Amino acid sequence: MVDKKTSAKPVEESLDIKSKKSVFKRFKKLFLMLAFLLTIIISVAASVSTTLFLIKGSSTTQTKELESQEKIATLEARITQQDAILQQVAGNTAELKTYLRHSSANSLKNIMLNQEKNIQSFLVVLKASMRDLSVIVGRADDWQRDYDNQLNIAIQQSQKREQLLVLLKTGEPTK
Structure with missing residues (x-):
């Protein structure tokens, strides 16, 4: 003889499992859609963040290149000015030596x-x-x-x- 209490338990558990499976079946399509949508959102976010990071990196590289080119241009202008001043001083040196000789x-x-x-x-x-x-x-x-x-x-x-x-x-x- 089987006890009613013991035999009732597996039936209730089987009913619980069946009800859970039926809920899963109902929302299975919804869960798959949400998982698919979440995957798409995550991949789009990763793509956008990677693109922004690369664009930022290239723009800072371009900015640094522009700054270095500006500095080089400034230095070249200074060197040109210094060369002009040096030539003027060298030209004046001979004249000053003549003045000194005849001072x-x-x-x-x-x-x-x-x-x-x-x-x-x-x-x-x-x-x-x-x-x-x-x-x-x-x-x-x-x-x-x-x-x-x-x-x-x-x-x-x-x-x-x-x-x-x-x-x-x-x-x-x-x-």
Whole structure:
């Protein structure tokens, strides 16, 4: 004998399973449609996001290329300006060297050196002339010795001034 309680359970369970299967059968088409629609939505979203990502990446690459081209153009313009300035300075250098050679300071130094040499030449000639004059004139030995010492001192001072002028002109001491 079979118990009614135990035999009723499998029948109820089988009814539950059957009712669930019938619900699945009813909504099976709906679930398939929703799954298909969800798959399409996910694939479209993935495609759109990938496309946007790639477009963004290419636009940033294009932007970077444009920026680098602008920087290169700016640098080339600067280099051209610097070359023009350098050529102008190089042209002015020769002119400035000419001015420096003929400047008043250098010219004045050269004039003063020539004057010292002329003074020394004059003093040497004067000394020789006084010696000749003392031979011609009698009793002139005393004044010739006095003036000869003074002429020697003047010649030595002129030679010192010449050395200082040479030092001033070249910046190097003479030997």
